Amino acid sequence: MPQPTAAGLTHRLVPSPAGRIHLVEQGSGPLVLLVHGFPESWYSWRHQMPALAAAGYRAVAVDVRGYGRSSRPEAVDAYRVLDLVEDNAAVVEALGEQSAVIVGHDWGATIAATSTLVRPDVFRAVGLLSVPYTPPGGPRPGEVFAQLGGEEEFYVSYFQRPGRAEAEIEPDVRRWLAGFYAALSADTMPAPGAPDPHFVNRGGRLCDRFPTDRLPSWLGEHDLDVYAAEFERTGLTGALARYRNMDRDWEDLAEYNGAPLTQPSLFAGGSLDASTTWLADAIKAYPTTLPGLVSSHILDGCGHWIQQERPTEINRILTDWLASLGA
16 A cells, blocks of 8 residues: 655555565656665655656656565575566556656666666666666676775675675664765765775775764765664665675676667766776767767766765756656
């Protein structure tokens, strides 16, 4: 049963291959499906939903499988990206729609891109925030990440072993999240030349390099409480399982190696976000890999949490792009 809230948002649970997916919706019109990244929830789209609804769209933000109030299968391999694609398609069907525009941030961008690649019958356009599109293929991801960092360990490798990152995070979820958000935000990230928070000292913890004395300007105490409460209830294992399936995804998507996304697309990233800058070559390849690219934006002085750091700009970019699609 849909549950309206005072803010005009409606919460509901819909069936999916995961079991159930929790979603929040606002507005009516063409469906825009919003997919969050790590470590977030539907709440990361709180600034976009009213703007999209006011512009004449049905904005729907999901809790990805393993997060929030969505189902959390126990098996690690239940979090392959193809499973998440089918969750998204199931959401569209459960909402009584034939197709949707899909927009993702961080891991959500990868999930959105793969959804568009694998299910072009459902997803007619794709917006990518922070993480550029890179076609499937290339070297096995686990091997690539294991070679990064020299004496240090890249965070993706650090996340691989079940229980390891959880032991760092779960004793004080709120404090860890505050540090992680601050480490990748424009106004609180470590200064140039400081130890990079994407890497871990051998035998150390990821949080050893997080800022601990301040919150980023976009993150209020209430916002942090919302995120922390969800992960205190669910734990982090479901969220971290996304990282633990990268090699499986590489195998599963082999038939799509090198494939472009041909649907109308959008990209926006922050100039200070490593997820964008490290993949500068992927952005340069967009004429080949995203031939349907309508608009591309690098927001000067912006960090990783782009739709929360710069909500007004992202709302304008999204609504202008959606208007250009003609529906």
